[in-house]
Amino acid sequence: MPDIKSAAFWSFLISGAFLGGTGAHTARAADNDQDLMSRGAYLATAADCVACHTRPSGQPFAGGLKVSTPQGDVVSTNITPDREHGIGDYTEADFEKALRRGIRKDGTYLYPVMPYVSYAGLTDQDVRALYIWFMHGVHPVAEKPLETQLRFPANIRMAMGVWNLLAGREKQETGDSFQYDKLRRGRYLATALEHCGTCHTPRNFMLIEKQDQYLGGGALAGWYAPNITSSKSGGIGDWSEEDLVSYFKTGRAKGRSQAAGPMGEVVEHSTSHLTDEDLDALAAFIKQVPARHNEGVHQARDSFGKPVDTPDLRTGELTRIDDLSERSGAEIYDGNCAACHGQNGAGTADNYVPSLYANSVVGSERPDNLIMTIIYGVDRTTPSGHASMPGFGRNSDVQCLSNEEIARLVNYVTATFGNHDHHVTAEQVAATRTDHLEKMVSHVSVKTTAGSDQR
Missing domain, CATH: 1.10.760.10 (Cytochrome c-like domain)
Incomplete structure (x- = not known):
């Protein structure tokens, strides 16, 4: 799991902010917040967020990695809690919309190299845990990655609205995902968090996953x-x-x-x-x-x-x-x-x-x-x-x-x-x-x- 040694400090600050709570109530609040932080850290690991949102030798989650697509390179964004360059001013609703629907705070569409089609299956509880951890367990980094520059027509982000309608997405799960039975938990991991189909499922000419060939193999740069x-x-x-x-x-x-x-x-x-x-x-x-x-x-x-x-037929003699x-x-x-x-x-x-x-x-x-x-x-x-x-x-x-x-x-x-x-x-x-x-x-x-x- 990620290093969340700072979680205890954040738990203290957050739980202590609730109207100056004391005694058993404060202890319970701290425990609950620590649970959310730990859950969020584990979920971020399962979702492999760091792999795409960290460039080689870069700061964790500060973005800047170039992901190759047929239309050009998509540059990953800064998802640290920096308010100017990252997602520090995102509300939980803003975060949920980006994560599960592929829409940024400013209303523009994300490109589906961000696997929101898969993350759409996340439970509300897990989305909240991820939000809490990214806001309080990740170090803010004041770096602005390069802007994504794709070829026409992919450079028109509004077109992604049509793509989203055609592509479909995972059905949102409910309940406590950590309490699912074995096969349901495995499905949740594979389809929502690990998003295995993003790479292992072939795509059509519009780069939409062919669900009738789920995990049947696909080209990847x-x-x-x-x-x-x-x-x-x-x-x-x-x-x-x-x-x-x-x-x-x-x-x-x-x-x-x-x-x-x-x-x-x-x-x-x-x-x-x-x-x-x-x-x-x-x-x-x-x-x-x-x-x-x-x-x-x-x-x-x-x-x-x-x-x-x-x-071995070699003679031991050197041959030029x-x-x-x-x-x-x-x-x-x-x-x-x-x-x-x-x-x-x-x-x-x-x-x-x-x-x-x-x-x-x-x-x-x-x-x-x-x-x-x-x-x-x-x-x-x-x-x-x-x-x-x-x-x-x-x-x-x-x-x-x-x-x-x-x-x-x-x-x-x-x-x-x-x-x-x-x-x-x-x-x-x-x-x-x-x-x-x-x-x-x-x-x-x-x-x-x-x-x-x-x-």
């Missing part, structure tokens, strides 16, 4: 949020609830997948900080989502491949290579990957470095996530530890591979450890090397809260 329905071929129907809980808590499901990119941030900033009960509920709900089968896919993506059993651009995929793997993943692709015994066979990314029908992981690497920290892999597609302490070399490497890895050679080209790799993608997948260095099947 170079990455691909995979099918996570109960399909045993296209989805994760062969995963157990324990596999899912492990993935949510650590970013690692042994022998299946590791989290990187946007999902790595979700695990780091959000799911790894949920209670065991909530993780169990979330896993139980996702496991029973109706199967969506991917055309042409007949085998689970984490069931392909086996360790390579090739004798003048033209490194002509290296084969096997040679590129040997020089850059084998030291960690092993010549046979088995990874490490403790699964810190994952196996490349029985790996849902390598066995996927789509090469997107493997390309992106090679380019950008992995950097994920959870309470269970740190997972790291260098990116080979940008200047760093490791060798920077060319587009052609990455394409050869991807084709070698998928043909050797996955289900086939994807015939990835240098042009496909080049399409992912853009400034806006660099900004989008940069690690968000925020530790006040915790944030795809992608390594």
Whole structure:
């Protein structure tokens, strides 16, 4: 959960402000306010607010992160309680309208990269707890992010009113969400707070989620949020609830997948900080989502491949290579990957470095996530530890591979450890090397809260 050490101070100030209350009444007020603060902090973590509202190396919730869309970059806003640059002058009604209806205090529409379509399902009690925490548990930051500048017609915010009518939204829940039964709690987490469908559900030409294909997989700025329905071929129907809980808590499901990119941030900033009960509920709900089968896919993506059993034919003699651009995929793997993943692709015994066979990314029908992981690497920290892999597609302490070399490497890895050679080209790799993608997948260095099947 987020660090809310200041909550006790705020509780004292707020409870003491109620007509100078004393004795048992004051104690009860303080306890109630502390409960709201703690609840709000936990809900903000579950909703992963920090991931989008914090730019790399920026102040928590001060905005400024550029989120890539087909119409340009949407810049996240400052949601700290600063009165001039943030939401410090928002009433609870203003806050609710922005959170659940996508309408700012000044009446203009928000863009749906803010998942108000999902947050519409939040209960009144949870909206109030979030409001109390953002107003009294978040440090105000006097920073004004850049304005969002989108291409026509997306730059006309009034058009979002029509989009909202067509898109629909989650039905608002009632009652105490912390007292729901297991499946209802899991549904609430998945649809309202964690808003899983925002990334994992495909969209139509108007970028509206296709609800008849809920969690069936969707493209995400170079990455691909995979099918996570109960399909045993296209989805994760062969995963157990324990596999899912492990993935949510650590970013690692042994022998299946590791989290990187946007999902790595979700695990780091959000799911790894949920209670065991909530993780169990979330896993139980996702496991029973109706199967969506991917055309042409007949085998689970984490069931392909086996360790390579090739004798080492190297003589120990040094050989001069003048033209490194002509290296084969096997040679590129040997020089850059084998030291960690092993010549046979088995990874490490403790699964810190994952196996490349029985790996849902390598066995996927789509090469997107493997390309992106090679380019950008992995950097994920959870309470269970740190997972790291260098990116080979940008200047760093490791060798920077060319587009052609990455394409050869991807084709070698998928043909050797996955289900086939994807015939990835240098042009496909080049399409992912853009400034806006660099900004989008940069690690968000925020530790006040915790944030795809992608390594």
